[in-house]
Amino acid sequence: MRILRAADYRVMPWKNGGGTTTEIAVSPDGAGLDAFDWRVSMARVEGSGPFSSFAGIDRTLSVLEGEGIVLDVAGRPAARLTPASQPFAFPADLPTSATLIAGPITDLNVMTRRGRTAHSLERMTISRPMDIATEAGSTLILCHKGEAALTGAGSIRLGPLDTLLLGPDAPVLRVEPARDTTLFVVQITTAA
Structure with missing residues (x-):
């Protein structure tokens, strides 16, 4: 992480x-x-x-x-x-x-x-606590707007445009927005 x-x-x-x-x-x-x-x-x-x-x-x-x-x-x-x-x-x-x-x-x-890795990208606007599950590869959580506290592997605070990079063994993370927060969640997996 x-x-x-x-x-x-x-x-x-x-x-x-x-x-x-x-x-x-x-x-x-x-x-x-x-x-x-x-x-x-x-x-x-x-x-x-x-x-x-x-x-x-x-x-x-x-x-x-x-x-x-x-x-x-x-x-x-x-x-x-x-x-x-x-x-x-x-x-x-x-x-x-x-x-x-x-x-x-x-x-x-x-x-x-292509042929080595694949990805998905999701935009999330959150105003109340929620869980984000990670995939088998790498997960990046970019805080676009607002601020977010993430718990599950310690306590981490992300400000605007900060990113959390997680590896394949990361736990489910609890995201608690400080106010309305927009996150981008990138999941990267090894291609089958």
């Missing part, structure tokens, strides 16, 4: 050089863009344009801040993503471009190497 504080995340250029991304976690630790099994990051998107292509990668995107974007995947309008919409999954090796709806956005990206 590791607590990843927002102030410690690594900022690096996009693969296509069009902006920057804030890496929350990557496996294996320190892996580059062509060698990761999985990667979770946030990106600030300042303008419309093409996405970087990642061969053999599955990707899920969710809008954290801003009005949103419209994605075009493989030449077809695929999704209109806003802070209220569900996360959108697509192959990261298909030609993809985005059109901003009304100004810059910040998005959350989860990427896994």
Whole structure:
């Protein structure tokens, strides 16, 4: 179990050089863009344009801040993503471009190497205590808005954009929000 504080995340250029991304976690630790099994990051998107292509990668995107974007995947309008919409999954090796709806956005990206790992991404808004069960692989809990205390393996407090990274033997966690809190829960498993 590791607590990843927002102030410690690594900022690096996009693969296509069009902006920057804030890496929350990557496996294996320190892996580059062509060698990761999985990667979770946030990106600030300042303008419309093409996405970087990642061969053999599955990707899920969710809008954290801003009005949103419209994605075009493989030449077809695929999704209109806003802070209220569900996360959108697509192959990261298909030609993809985005059109901003009304100004810059910040998005959350989860990427896994096809054939090695798989993932799910869920947004949760909670206002009362609840339990989160972990999967057999890695679980990341990102506190997007608000604050949350997590108990089950000690007591941990997450502030905005802090993340808790749990391994496969993690217990069920009890989440107690300080006020209305939005969490993103990423489950990463080894591909069958």
